[in-house]
Amino acid sequence: MRSFGRWLLWVLLAGLALQLAFLLRIALMVAINPESTAFMRSEAWRVAGRAMTSEDRWRWSSTWVPRERISMHLQRAVIASEDAGFVQHGGVDWQAIESAWKRNQHRQRQAQRPSSPARAVRVVGGSTITQQLAKNLLLSGERNFVRKGQELVLALMLEALLDKGRILEIYLNSVEWGEGVFGAEAAAQRYFRKPARQLTASEAARLAVMLPSPKFFETRQGSAYLARRTRTIVARMGAVQLP
Numbered sequence: 001m002r003s004f005g006r007w008l009l010w011v012l013l014a015g016l017a018l019q020l021a022f023l024l025r026i027a028l029m030v031a032i033n034p035e036s037t038a039f040m041r042s043e044a045w046r047v048a049g050r051a052m053t054s055e056d057r058w059r060w061s062s063t064w065v066p067r068e069r070i071s072m073h074l075q076r077a078v079i080a081s082e083d084a085g086f087v088q089h090g091g092v093d094w095q096a097i098e099s100a101w102k103r104n105q106h107r108q109r110q111a112q113r114p115s116s117p118a119r120a121v122r123v124v125g126g127s128t129i130t131q132q133l134a135k136n137l138l139l140s141g142e143r144n145f146v147r148k149g150q151e152l153v154l155a156l157m158l159e160a161l162l163d164k165g166r167i168l169e170i171y172l173n174s175v176e177w178g179e180g181v182f183g184a185e186a187a188a189q190r191y192f193r194k195p196a197r198q199l200t201a202s203e204a205a206r207l208a209v210m211l212p213s214p215k216f217f218e219t220r221q222g223s224a225y226l227a228r229r230t231r232t233i234v235a236r237m238g239a240v241q242l243p
Contacts, residue, residue: 030161064185080240085128087241129171133158133174137174177218202234
């Protein structure tokens with residue numbers, strides 16, 4: 001029992017040290033722009049490995065720009081599409097998580113019916129912009145309850161140490177918008193051949209709609225869903241409150 005107690009103590013101390021390390025890294029982001037995220041580094045290794053073992057050419061684009069050089073249209077569109085309550089919540093939207101859980105349970109029950117065609121069940125997420133940033137910045141891509149719990153803790157840390165404007169700025173500069181395309185400036189250049197500050201409302205909404213599945217929509221720019229959803233987001237943008 002004594003050895004088990006010591007082992008448990010070391011585990012707790014290691015966990016505490018990890019949280020303090022995360023806290024310090026987030027605190028530095030108050031004034032220092034992160035050069036990359038955990039997700040970007042993971043993608044860089046994947047893209048580089050594929051380029052070395054095939055004829056695919058290396059393609060990577062990521063340029064940091066301050067928030068004032070990102071179109072207000074894009075800022076509004078991303079909030080309207082990804083996290084309508086961004087300004088109001090404290091990093092975690094518990095109601096959205098509960099709603100997403102209920103929808104996923106319902107879809108799983110439908111898929112298990114004998115009369116239902118065999119197909120993959122699309123999992124609906126309830127993550128806020130802050131949670132998405134926490135995951136991309138500091139965590140691996142694996143999905144389990146431990147990682148999700150850590151994501152929630154990191155989201156609360158981000159909200160405690162950074163203001164909403166800074167969280168949105170880091171998010172817009174680090175989120176994936178296609179194969180090797182990261183951040184608003186790279187996305188604006190990739191899809192519209194213009195800087196992020198010059199994006200129109202329709203262009204911004206189109207980029208925002210791509211965010212849940214950027215690699216999918218990168219090769220389906222003529223998608224009817226993309227066009228339809230873009231119009232919906234444009235209609236919602238006027239009601240969005242910016243931090």
